[in-house]
Structure formats: structure tokens, C-alpha cells
Amino acid sequence: MATQEQLRLCRPRTFCDRKDVLNELNDAELIKRYRLDREGILFVTNLVRETLARPTARKKALTPEMKVIITLRFLATGEMQLCNSDDLGPSQQTVSRVITETLDALSSRPILAQFIKFPITPQETQRKKMEFVQIAGFPGVIGVIDGTHIRITAPKEFEAEYVNRKRYHSINTQIVFDAKYNIIDIVANWPGSVHDARILNESGLNRFVFGRGMLPDGCHLLGDRGYPSKKWLLTPYLRPRPGPQSNYNKCHKKTRSVMERGIGQLKRRFHVLHGEIRVSPPAKVCMVIEVCAMLHNICKDRNIGIPVGEDYSNGEEEDYSNGEEDDDQQPLEPPPQPAAARPREGLLYRDQFVNVHFNNDE
Structure with missing residues (x-):
């Protein structure tokens, strides 16, 4: 038989x-x-x-x-x-x-690098600045930065590290958008409990691009109050005084709205990022995020819009940026440098920048 x-x-x-x-x-x-x-x-x-x-x-x-x-x-x-x-x-x-x-x-580095590029040359940075000025008149901006949490299933190892401040498992992903909603930098390898400021501190942007002076003078990113103020990273005033500080905050908020809309476009285009990514281990989730970012830029380059009429979100409430500006939302891990202990250099630079560019009667 x-x-x-x-x-x-x-x-x-x-x-x-x-x-x-x-x-x-x-x-x-x-x-x-x-x-x-x-x-x-x-x-x-x-x-x-x-x-x-x-x-x-x-x-x-x-x-x-x-x-x-x-x-x-x-x-x-x-x-x-x-x-x-x-x-x-x-x-x-x-x-x-x-x-x-x-x-x-x-997700190989050579392929990702073709489509996710941070502007370095004077010609590239000048073009980015001009595109941002057209939004709200904010000078010297080449990108807006924030984090967004991508929900994942509970991993088998180091499970607690992936629980974010909203008590679900996630990858905290740092993204930088230009004014046209292209992703010019992404870091997608940190557990959800890690604070935005630490991710930035350990990133190539801080350690190499800006830290080693690879960019022309006068190039800035805009971030929320979850980040420390730096000469190249401008954050809003917590309690702005009437006049230049209020003008600055108003333009800062309008310009940074690119971030929330950009993350919204990314997650609506690729619904895998909107709900819980049911793959493991977390390293594979990071590949998913990076590939989605690359494909998003390809769609932008080819003028392919976001289709309407499909919804795979399972009715979940949209939550795009990390929203560290909300005073009642505290991260599980404190920032590496609390506001009271931040170096004065970045704060003083911001004051000088505001007095030069926003000292008007608007």
C-alpha cells in the first residue's frame, strides 16, 4: 500500500x-x-x-x-x-x-535613499524655504518634524517597551515633511514608550546633518513643544507675549499644519498604517512603515492622488501626530532634557529669530 x-x-x-x-x-x-x-x-x-x-x-x-x-x-x-x-x-x-x-x-537602503532624501545643497534648501514661505510667510523652513504612533500587536519580547502613553503597543515614528507633503526623512525603529525628543537626539538629523553643519546657514525645522529648542529646530512659545511672540506662534502653527495633513495623507493612502499592523516581529513592522513612506513619495512624484470610497479603519478615531503640545498628555518616558534644564542657546536663538522676523504690528 x-x-x-x-x-x-x-x-x-x-x-x-x-x-x-x-x-x-x-x-x-x-x-x-x-x-x-x-x-x-x-x-x-x-x-x-x-x-x-x-x-x-x-x-x-x-x-x-x-x-x-x-x-x-x-x-x-x-x-x-x-x-x-x-x-x-x-x-x-x-x-x-x-x-x-x-x-x-x-526596504533596502539603496532603494529607500532614492526616494526619501533630505535636502542638502543650497539649491535644494532654497527651494524648500520658498515653498514654506508661501504657506504663512515663515522664513528659513526646510521641513516640519513630528512623531506618529503606528499601532502593532504585542511583541513577544520587550513587550512593555512598546506601550505608549495612550496605553497601546506601537512604533513611534519620526517623520519630516516638506511643504509639498513629501517625506524627506523618516526614523521608524523606536518602541512606543520612547519620547520624541530622545528619538531626535539619537537620529542622523541631530548627529550628522545639523550636528556637523552639513546644511547652509539659516535652515530650520519646525517642531512642537515636545522637542527642545535648537538653532535649527524652532518650537512655539508656551505662553507667548503679545506682539512678535504671538505673531511667531501664529505663523508657526499654520506652517506646521503641513505635518498633520501629511501624516493624514500617508495613513489614508496606506491603511495598513491606520489600524493595527498584524505582523511580527517589530522589525518587520519597521519595514512596512519605511516602504509605505517610499511609495507615498513615488505617488507624489507621479501625481497619483489618494483614492476615495474605501475605508479599512474599522471605525477607529484618526490620531495622526503625537500631539505633545497638549499639556495634559504626558509621555511615559520624560524628555531627555526637561524644559527647565534645556540649554539656553536654543531659546536665546529663538528670541533673536523672532525679533528679527516677526517684530511687526500684525
Whole structure:
């Protein structure tokens, strides 16, 4: 009598028919389901084609295009099951493996660096400044910075470190946007309990870009009161006096509104970031976040808007930025440098900046 293993080997394999979505769906349908049009999907596929196209003699092997499409569907919805409900063909186990493989390829440093770039040259920084001036007249700004919590399932290791001040597990992600809502820097590798100020202090922005004077003079980021004031990081006054300080705070708030709208665009475009990311370990979640940021910039470059009419948020309340300006919301971990102990240099620089640029009668 044949053994079960022999029967399994002799049994012919069956394959489900797979949709040729690139040719069956128009660009509007592709954007609705996968957030990119046909040319955009092929563009992203070409970035990782050699990595994903492994030689095989098996029939019905997944093409690089199909692997990218499956991954885009997951990022757009946050639900692996919807990849199967689209009749794409692969089993749930295959979908999971393909998503991991594709995320690993897309999150490589050389590929991310092509699309998430911090402005360094005088020409780039001057263009960023001009774009921000058009919002509220705030001079010298090349980016706005804040953190946003990406909800995750409870990890098996160091579980308590991932509980944020709102008592759920998350990755605290630092993002910098330009005035056109492009992501020019992202740090997505810190547990939810870590304060925004510590993430900034340990980041390449603080240690290399600004810390080593890589930028022309007069380049600033705008942050909320969760950050320490620095010569290159301007924060609002806690209790502004009438006149220049009030004018400064008003323009600061209007200019920084780019941050909340930018994070809102990112999370509405990729709903995987809006709810709880059900993958593990946290390092894989970090790949998801970085790839979404890169794809967001690709969509901006290709003028692909955010589709409407789909909602995978499960009715959760939108919570985009970390909102450290709210006085009643205290982080689990105090900032590395409390306001009373911050170096006076940054605060004095802010006063000088305000007196020069906001000393008017508005």
C-alpha cells in the first residue's frame, strides 16, 4: 500500500486561475486597489525585479509583478485576506511569504535613499524655504518634524517597551515633511514608550546633518513643544507675549499644519498604517512603515492622488501626530532634557529669530 507521502507526491497539483490585473483593470481601478497606476506598478517592480525574479523551473511561479501587486494590496488595506479575495491566486501562506520577500527587497537602503532624501545643497534648501514661505510667510523652513504612533500587536519580547502613553503597543515614528507633503526623512525603529525628543537626539538629523553643519546657514525645522529648542529646530512659545511672540506662534502653527495633513495623507493612502499592523516581529513592522513612506513619495512624484470610497479603519478615531503640545498628555518616558534644564542657546536663538522676523504690528 502506498504511503501518504507517496500519494501526496503522485497527486497532480492544481492551480487557481490568476487575474492579469495589469491588463484587466484600468488605471482608476488599479489606484483604488493598489494605490499605483499601471506604469507606477511596473516602475516599482523594476526597482526589485532582479531580486524577486528567482530562477525556477516550477509551473505557475509568481512573477515579480504579481509579488509587488500582492504587497501593494496588503499595504493599501492592511488585510492579507483581501489579497486572496481579489482572486490573485496564491494561498494564504504564499501571500505571507511573498509580502515578506517583497518588503525586504523594497526596504533596502539603496532603494529607500532614492526616494526619501533630505535636502542638502543650497539649491535644494532654497527651494524648500520658498515653498514654506508661501504657506504663512515663515522664513528659513526646510521641513516640519513630528512623531506618529503606528499601532502593532504585542511583541513577544520587550513587550512593555512598546506601550505608549495612550496605553497601546506601537512604533513611534519620526517623520519630516516638506511643504509639498513629501517625506524627506523618516526614523521608524523606536518602541512606543520612547519620547520624541530622545528619538531626535539619537537620529542622523541631530548627529550628522545639523550636528556637523552639513546644511547652509539659516535652515530650520519646525517642531512642537515636545522637542527642545535648537538653532535649527524652532518650537512655539508656551505662553507667548503679545506682539512678535504671538505673531511667531501664529505663523508657526499654520506652517506646521503641513505635518498633520501629511501624516493624514500617508495613513489614508496606506491603511495598513491606520489600524493595527498584524505582523511580527517589530522589525518587520519597521519595514512596512519605511516602504509605505517610499511609495507615498513615488505617488507624489507621479501625481497619483489618494483614492476615495474605501475605508479599512474599522471605525477607529484618526490620531495622526503625537500631539505633545497638549499639556495634559504626558509621555511615559520624560524628555531627555526637561524644559527647565534645556540649554539656553536654543531659546536665546529663538528670541533673536523672532525679533528679527516677526517684530511687526500684525
